[in-house]
Amino acid sequence: MENKNKKSFLERMGESQVWKSIIRSGVPRSRRQRMQAILGSVFLHLHPARIPKHAVKIGYTWCMGGLSFFLFIVLTITGILLMFYYRPTVEYAYTDIIDMTEQVPLGIMRELHRWGAHAMVLTVWLHMLRVFMTGSYKPPREFNWGVGVLLMTLTLFLSFTGYLLPWDQLAIWAITVGTNMARAHPFIGHEGPGASLLAIGDINLVHAGSDVRFALLGGRFVGEASLLRFYVLHCIGVPFIVMILMAVHFWRIRKDGGISGPL
Amino acid sequence: MLQTFKDIIDILSAPTVSFTLLTIAFPFVFPPTDWFEKIHRKFGICRLWTKPGFYGGMIAITFFFVVGYFDPNFNITLTKADNFPIILMIYSMFIAIWWSMYQAYQNDDRLENGLKPMEYNDPDDKVLVWPDLVYIEFIALILFMVFLIVWSILVAAPLEEPANPAATPNPSKAPWYFLGLQEMLVYFDPWIAGIIFPIFIIIGMMAIPYMDINKKGDGYYSFKERRIGMFIFMYGWVVLWLFLIVIGTFFRGPNWNFFGPFEYWDAHKVVPLNNVNLSEYIWVKMLGTGMPTNILLREIIGFIVLIGYMGILPIILAKSWLKNYFQEIGPVRYTFLMLFGLSMLSLPIKMYMRWLFNLKYIIAIPEWFFNI
Numbered sequence: 001m002e003n004k005n006k007k008s009f010l011e012r013m014g015e016s017q018v019w020k021s022i023i024r025s026g027v028p029r030s031r032r033q034r035m036q037a038i039l040g041s042v043f044l045h046l047h048p049a050r051i052p053k054h055a056v057k058i059g060y061t062w063c064m065g066g067l068s069f070f071l072f073i074v075l076t077i078t079g080i081l082l083m084f085y086y087r088p089t090v091e092y093a094y095t096d097i098i099d100m101t102e103q104v105p106l107g108i109m110r111e112l113h114r115w116g117a118h119a120m121v122l123t124v125w126l127h128m129l130r131v132f133m134t135g136s137y138k139p140p141r142e143f144n145w146g147v148g149v150l151l152m153t154l155t156l157f158l159s160f161t162g163y164l165l166p167w168d169q170l171a172i173w174a175i176t177v178g179t180n181m182a183r184a185h186p187f188i189g190h191e192g193p194g195a196s197l198l199a200i201g202d203i204n205l206v207h208a209g210s211d212v213r214f215a216l217l218g219g220r221f222v223g224e225a226s227l228l229r230f231y232v233l234h235c236i237g238v239p240f241i242v243m244i245l246m247a248v249h250f251w252r253i254r255k256d257g258g259i260s261g262p263l
Numbered sequence: 264m265l266q267t268f269k270d271i272i273d274i275l276s277a278p279t280v281s282f283t284l285l286t287i288a289f290p291f292v293f294p295p296t297d298w299f300e301k302i303h304r305k306f307g308i309c310r311l312w313t314k315p316g317f318y319g320g321m322i323a324i325t326f327f328f329v330v331g332y333f334d335p336n337f338n339i340t341l342t343k344a345d346n347f348p349i350i351l352m353i354y355s356m357f358i359a360i361w362w363s364m365y366q367a368y369q370n371d372d373r374l375e376n377g378l379k380p381m382e383y384n385d386p387d388d389k390v391l392v393w394p395d396l397v398y399i400e401f402i403a404l405i406l407f408m409v410f411l412i413v414w415s416i417l418v419a420a421p422l423e424e425p426a427n428p429a430a431t432p433n434p435s436k437a438p439w440y441f442l443g444l445q446e447m448l449v450y451f452d453p454w455i456a457g458i459i460f461p462i463f464i465i466i467g468m469m470a471i472p473y474m475d476i477n478k479k480g481d482g483y484y485s486f487k488e489r490r491i492g493m494f495i496f497m498y499g500w501v502v503l504w505l506f507l508i509v510i511g512t513f514f515r516g517p518n519w520n521f522f523g524p525f526e527y528w529d530a531h532k533v534v535p536l537n538n539v540n541l542s543e544y545i546w547v548k549m550l551g552t553g554m555p556t557n558i559l560l561r562e563i564i565g566f567i568v569l570i571g572y573m574g575i576l577p578i579i580l581a582k583s584w585l586k587n588y589f590q591e592i593g594p595v596r597y598t599f600l601m602l603f604g605l606s607m608l609s610l611p612i613k614m615y616m617r618w619l620f621n622l623k624y625i626i627a628i629p630e631w632f633f634n635i
């Protein structure tokens with residue numbers, strides 16, 4: 001017969017000095033320990049310790065906000081791996097992409113990154129739809145909806161800047177089509193309304209070499225400088241802003257009283 | 264038989280036809296008023312938001328794609344690796360909208376019978392995040408990762424020829440999520456379709472919570488309590504956003520000409536371009552005086568139309584049809600609502616003016632890059 005006092009492996013592990021030093025509450029068994037498991041972890045305590053029943057239902061949130069965040073992490077990790085192999089110059093970019101698929105073992109990093117990016121656009125849209133359908137943008141969550149809209153815009157922009165990096169036909173022409181719009185920006189695009197008003201005497205301030213498209217591309221057409229700019233924006237610039245906004249987004253979910261629900 | 268079906272689909276999917284059908288059908292699918300609601304119930308359109316409606320929708324979408332897969336022309340666009348997300352989008356959006364409406368109708372019934380929404384539970388009756396939520400998140404994450412890995416193994420990321428600034432592909436398309444904007448370029452100049460509208464979309468969406476002062480329907484699925492807001496948002500989202508993406512992806516071929524899904528993308532398809540500006544209509548066709556040399560005089564009618572639409576129409580509405588509403592939300596909210604709402608509505612209006620009258624620009628001042 002088993003000894004009643006004999007502790008299971010898990011229990012003994014949970015009482016060990018090492019475990020307790022890492023996870024302060026031991027193995028979460030009791031109600032108290034379970035709450036502490038959440039409160040005592042820097043990652044898990046994004047959540048409250050207790051939440052209303054409907055908030056854990058997949059049918060309510062569809063998990064889409066969480067999956068968007070998860071995809072952002074997946075994209076960061078695969079993106080870092082891709083950066084090991086990829087050099088953002090016209091000379092190397094394309095061949096590096098080929099090498100990456102042909103020479104690197106288990107070479108699906110590029111696929112994970114590309115399909116993950118497409119998937120993130122979809123999960124963010126679905127998340128937005130869910131928030132709209134449950135009316136969760138209503139007070140007190142107006143501000144967080146606004147942060148969300150910015151997050152969606154930046155998600156699209158992230159995907160857009162990444163599109164150029166393989167430096168193939170698909171890439172430069174999609175970016176050419178996209179950035180051509182900037183040339184028509186009112187006042188600050190050289191083919192936009194009002195641009196000709198910004199002049200000192202006969203000298204136009206806004207021309208093809210000084211307008212907003214030039215600033216975005218680092219040149220008059222999609223070339224070496226654009227590749228570098230898009231690379232920097234894609235790998236550091238935009239993710240940096242997205243991370244800050246996500247922190248605000250998550251913080252505000254808690255501050256606005258947790259997940260929305262009927263009163 | 265199949266060929267006739269394909270021909271019919273080809274005809275139906277022309278933007279003129281499909282967009283019109285969608286727009287007409289829309290208020291009956293998401294009824295914003297009692298009158299629409301009555302017809303919605305009478306003709307059983309409400310069945311769309313029940314389980315049979317779900318199966319019907321899924322079968323219809325799948326049937327379309329299966330037929331498309333075995334069609335030599337549609338197959339080319341359908342099986343492009345980068346177009347797979349759009350297939351996912353069509354399915355997931357249908358499922359998501361169906362699910363929301365399915366839940367909403369159940370809640371609407373409950374509320375009518377004086378019950379609380381399904382999501383309601385006693386504030387004291389909470390569950391612990393560990394394990395109840397953490398495990399769900401964990402499982403969702405694993406399943407999603409499996410899905411992503413399988414997708415990545417099965418479908419190689421596309422890589423075309425090396426970039427060549429001298430060889431423009433025809434058509435050159437933006438990434439799929441921007442194809443709605445690219446589609447708007449058919450009807451508006453880049454400064455509107457590519458700059459003003461995107462800015463308005465972003466700011467307008469951020470302004471939704473401030474413009475919609477209806478407190479009801481917060482925190483649970485519902486339709487009836489917020490049907491007008493729902494209708495406007497869904498029209499913008501489904502028709503002016505998602506559907507334009509579908510058009511841009513599947514129905515736009517070389518030179519951005521329309522091609523039915525089962526049609527061959529003939530780069531030499533000739534589409535007559537005989538669009539006429541409003542000022543030409545007025546001065547040349549109606550008055551027969553020729554165009555005035557003064558630019559502002561030449562375009563005066565266009566300016567009057569624009570000011571009438573964006574400036575005077577809201578005032579008239581505030582005094583008549585929307586009187587009560589105007590008093591309820593106040594002048595600031597009303598102004599912004601009209602600014603964003605009328606801008607949104609200007610897209611379908613411009614589309615129809617193009618289709619019906621070949622109207623190119625309402626105000627055409629190419630000298631200043633100011634064409635509307």
Ligand code: HEM
Nearest residue numbers: 061065066068069128136144145148149151152258259260
């Ligand atoms: C990168 C993009 C985003 C991430 C990672 C993200 C993440 C999350 C997460 C994890 C939640 C918790 C509940 C849930 O999963 O539904 C949430 C809630 C929320 N999100 Fe987002 N979100 C993003 C984009 C957006 C967008 C585009 C919008 C709206 C336009 C939005 C508006 C909101 C609002 C209002 C809530 C509170 C919902 C409630 O209390 O029911 N978010 N978000």
